[in-house]
Amino acid sequence: MKFLPIIWANLKRRxxxxxxxxxxxxxxxLLFGYLCAIEEAMNAGINVAxxxxxxxxxxxxxxxxLPMSHKERIQQIPGVQSVAHATWFGGIYQEPGNLHAxxxxxxxxxxxIYDEFILPEEQMKKWKETKTGAVAGRTxxxxxxxxxxxxxxxxxxxxxxxxxxxxxxxxxxxxxDSDKEGADTTQFFxxxxxxxxxxxxxxxxxxxxLVKVDDPDQADAIAKTIDEQFxxxxxxxxxxxxAAFTRGFAAQIGNITAxxxxxxxxxxxTILLVAGNTIAQSVRERTEEIxxxxxxxxxxxxxxxxxxxxxxxxxxxxxxxxxGIAFWLISMGDPTGGNLPIFYLPTRDLVTGVICMIxxxxxxxxxxxxxxxxxxxxxxxxxxx
Amino acid sequence: xxxxxxxQRKGSSFASVFGIAGVVxxxxxxxxxxxxxxxxxxxxxxxxxxxxxxxxxSSEMMSSLRxxxxxxxxxxxxxxxxxxxPLASAELFxxxxxxxxxxGTDANVPLRGVGDAAFDVRDDIEIIEGRRFEPGKxxxxxxxxxxxxxxxxxxxDKFQVGPNEWTVVGTFTERGGISESEIWxxxxxxxxxxxxxxxxxxxxVRLKDADTFDxxxxxxxxxxxxxxxxxxxxxxxxxxSTGIYMMIVTLGALVATLMAxxxxxxxxxxxxxxxxARTREIGTLRALGFNGLPVIISILIESILLALVGGSIGGxxxxxxxxxxxxxxxxxxxxxxxAFAFDVTPSLLIQGICYATLIGVVGGLFPAFRAARMPVxxxxxxx
Numbered sequence: 001m002k003f004l005p006i007i008w009a010n011l012k013r014r015x016x017x018x019x020x021x022x023x024x025x026x027x028x029x030l031l032f033g034y035l036c037a038i039e040e041a042m043n044a045g046i047n048v049a050x051x052x053x054x055x056x057x058x059x060x061x062x063x064x065x066l067p068m069s070h071k072e073r074i075q076q077i078p079g080v081q082s083v084a085h086a087t088w089f090g091g092i093y094q095e096p097g098n099l100h101a102x103x104x105x106x107x108x109x110x111x112x113i114y115d116e117f118i119l120p121e122e123q124m125k126k127w128k129e130t131k132t133g134a135v136a137g138r139t140x141x142x143x144x145x146x147x148x149x150x151x152x153x154x155x156x157x158x159x160x161x162x163x164x165x166x167x168x169x170x171x172x173x174x175x176x177d178s179d180k181e182g183a184d185t186t187q188f189f190x191x192x193x194x195x196x197x198x199x200x201x202x203x204x205x206x207x208x209x210l211v212k213v214d215d216p217d218q219a220d221a222i223a224k225t226i227d228e229q230f231x232x233x234x235x236x237x238x239x240x241x242x243a244a245f246t247r248g249f250a251a252q253i254g255n256i257t258a259x260x261x262x263x264x265x266x267x268x269x270t271i272l273l274v275a276g277n278t279i280a281q282s283v284r285e286r287t288e289e290i291x292x293x294x295x296x297x298x299x300x301x302x303x304x305x306x307x308x309x310x311x312x313x314x315x316x317x318x319x320x321x322x323x324g325i326a327f328w329l330i331s332m333g334d335p336t337g338g339n340l341p342i343f344y345l346p347t348r349d350l351v352t353g354v355i356c357m358i359x360x361x362x363x364x365x366x367x368x369x370x371x372x373x374x375x376x377x378x379x380x381x382x383x384x385x
Numbered sequence: 386x387x388x389x390x391x392x393q394r395k396g397s398s399f400a401s402v403f404g405i406a407g408v409v410x411x412x413x414x415x416x417x418x419x420x421x422x423x424x425x426x427x428x429x430x431x432x433x434x435x436x437x438x439x440x441x442x443s444s445e446m447m448s449s450l451r452x453x454x455x456x457x458x459x460x461x462x463x464x465x466x467x468x469x470x471p472l473a474s475a476e477l478f479x480x481x482x483x484x485x486x487x488x489g490t491d492a493n494v495p496l497r498g499v500g501d502a503a504f505d506v507r508d509d510i511e512i513i514e515g516r517r518f519e520p521g522k523x524x525x526x527x528x529x530x531x532x533x534x535x536x537x538x539x540x541x542d543k544f545q546v547g548p549n550e551w552t553v554v555g556t557f558t559e560r561g562g563i564s565e566s567e568i569w570x571x572x573x574x575x576x577x578x579x580x581x582x583x584x585x586x587x588x589x590v591r592l593k594d595a596d597t598f599d600x601x602x603x604x605x606x607x608x609x610x611x612x613x614x615x616x617x618x619x620x621x622x623x624x625x626s627t628g629i630y631m632m633i634v635t636l637g638a639l640v641a642t643l644m645a646x647x648x649x650x651x652x653x654x655x656x657x658x659x660x661x662a663r664t665r666e667i668g669t670l671r672a673l674g675f676n677g678l679p680v681i682i683s684i685l686i687e688s689i690l691l692a693l694v695g696g697s698i699g700g701x702x703x704x705x706x707x708x709x710x711x712x713x714x715x716x717x718x719x720x721x722x723x724a725f726a727f728d729v730t731p732s733l734l735i736q737g738i739c740y741a742t743l744i745g746v747v748g749g750l751f752p753a754f755r756a757a758r759m760p761v762x763x764x765x766x767x768x
Binding site for chain 1: 397400401403404407408410411414415418440441442443444446447449479480481482485487488490491492493546548579612628631632633635636639640643644646647648650651653654657658712713714715717720722
């Protein structure tokens with residue numbers, strides 16, 4: 001630590017260059033932050049998928065609905081703890097650009113299975129009492145400025161009401177949060193009984209089932225049993241773990257994600273390379289000084305530590321600020337305005353980022369540092385002349 | 386003069402060129418994805434065609450219309466009369482799960498049931514292999530892009546959906562249009578298979594000419610028996626592609642901006658060290674009587690040239706790596722897969738080069754002014 005003033009003095013000798021180098025490293029890590037958040041968003045949900053949850057959909061595709069009568073038969077399968085269902089409502093709040101999921105559910109069943117969603121007890125109680133009641137995720141509620149007690153009009157695109165009315169109105173009785181990093185808090189849930197009575201399009205039908213199993217190790221076996229139950233019927237099913245389902249969903253986006261990630265990684269490393277070159281160069285320029293230090297009695301390990309310390313100090317300081325800004329900007333929300341419901345910077349990527357910074361510091365410093373230790377004092381001093 | 390000394394600064398010049406090449410490659414690369422996607426969605430579609438959905442529906446998937454509405458629509462004025470009646474096709478649109486060839490994972494492949502007039506309404510459809518499906522049979526034809534992207538869609542292949550087995554009897558193209566990502570069959574067969582005999586989802590009609598659209602739309606929307614939304618086919622397709630297009634463009638712009646800032650810092654660093662290395666030379670020039678302007682110009686030219694070299698390398702790289710690259714992605718608006726090719730257009734390349742030039746100008750300007758303002762005596766004293 002006592003070398004910190006020397007390191008600081010060295011960085012200050014060419015303020016402009018130091019500032020520019022730091023700015024490039026900062027930008028690189030800002031980009032890195034976005035890169036991680038975008039990747040996480042594209043693979044949304046895989047990391048939060050419950051190992052004990054299955055998703056059961058129609059075999060042909062998820063747009064085909066299943067009858068509500070499947071529920072009891074699934075419930076009877078050994079190893080199944082509880083069953084809930086959900087349906088894609090696909091409505092529009094105010095304007096078509098406002099994308100967020102609206103899902104009719106049976107409140108207590110659904111929230112029991114998705115136990116990472118936290119809804120205060122009195123709000124749940126109110127919801128059970130209010131047929132037109134609905135709860136929204138924190139993110140969506142904040143985005144639209146909704147407060148409990150508000151009346152929320154949603155325009156249906158699929159499910160018209162009996163008289164051809166397309167506007168559905170809901171009373172917001174609760175706002176749910178989540179204690180799990182990366183959980184989707186953009187969804188809007190309302191009561192399935194209200195939905196089923198009011199619409200005429202698909203009575204007695206639901207979109208997909210959610211099944212909680214007792215033992216996660218049995219999940220695949222139970223999924224198979226469920227599919228066998230309904231084999232060769234009009235409503236054949238495909239049951240899979242939530243993780244497999246989400247992965248399948250993410251795979252639908254295809255290699256575009258992989259390509260964008262590859263491009264951005266290439267850029268990240270390009271910027272680092274350019275910045276690294278400058279850092280290395282600034283050490284090389286100071287050969288004679290290192291000679292002076294050595295003649296003053298600095299040992300080789302000390303010189304090594306000094307040079308590496310300088311490069312690491314620069315890269316972690318600049319990188320840290322960059323990643324910090326990224327974290328702050330990302331927490332402000334998704335840049336595409338709702339296309340990416342889950343948009344956050346995962347903790348593990350923050351750790352990766354810090355490791356990258358230290359590596360950058362070491363890699364850019366190591367060559368000149370070794371050169372500096374090998375340097376003979378006489379040579380170094382002669383160069384200055 | 387500028388270039389004579391360039392060789393002495395290989396390292397930092399190379400780094401700067403490299404950085405700018407990266408920026409341009411990404412800029413062009415990402416936008417070529419967005420471009421290709423939009424092309425696939427809007428390549429075809431005639432302003433003479435109209436698409437009719439139920440009002441409130443924003444995609445075919447969400448729409449549903451009763452059979453009798455179909456008859457009212459086909460009787461509307463302005464529709465071209467063919468040999469077998471008006472050129473109006475009442476269509477069903479569902480998705481089926483089929484594995485992608487590249488990954489083996491399930492994808493939502495669009496399956497469209499079309500009416501008899503469909504091939505006259507969309508006259509760009511061309512069978513390139515096999516034949517058309519026979520009405521009333523469980524036969525399908527497959528778009529060229531779908532056949533290349535999803536497993537089990539080659540000629541004579543069979544696949545199972547629900548209780549029915551379908552046979553592929555032909556492959557078709559549509560000048561690169563969106564239909565090439567789809568599977569087509571007879572609506573009269575698909576309807577019962579999906580328990581939708583009483584309904585259809587969208588009607589495609591051919592109008593006498595592009596100007597008929599407004600009167601046709603008015604006639605349908607003012608008809609009290611109908612509640613429909615009428616869109617010109619070209620507008621319909623571009624509406625359906627805005628979501629993904631905007632997403633890619635926003636993310637691309639964000640990344641490109643960040644990178645450009647990074648590259649400007651890189652270029653500034655390079656040019657400042659170039660100026661530093663040439664301090665004495667510049668001082669000598671100034672002492673000989675050159676004023677600031679030639680100095681500024683020479684440094685700017687160097688910076689811009691480096692940027693142009695970088696930009697061309699980056700653009701070339703993007704063109705080589707991405708142009709024509711085949712990909713498929715899900716369009717959330719239609720909830721179905723769209724196959725498309727990345728498209729690096731000349732205008733995109735020019736934009737990329739302009740971008741590089743801008744970086745070069747910004748990166749060279751400050752160092753140039755610094756060099757020009759340096760007092761001659763100080764400059765000459767420098768080692």
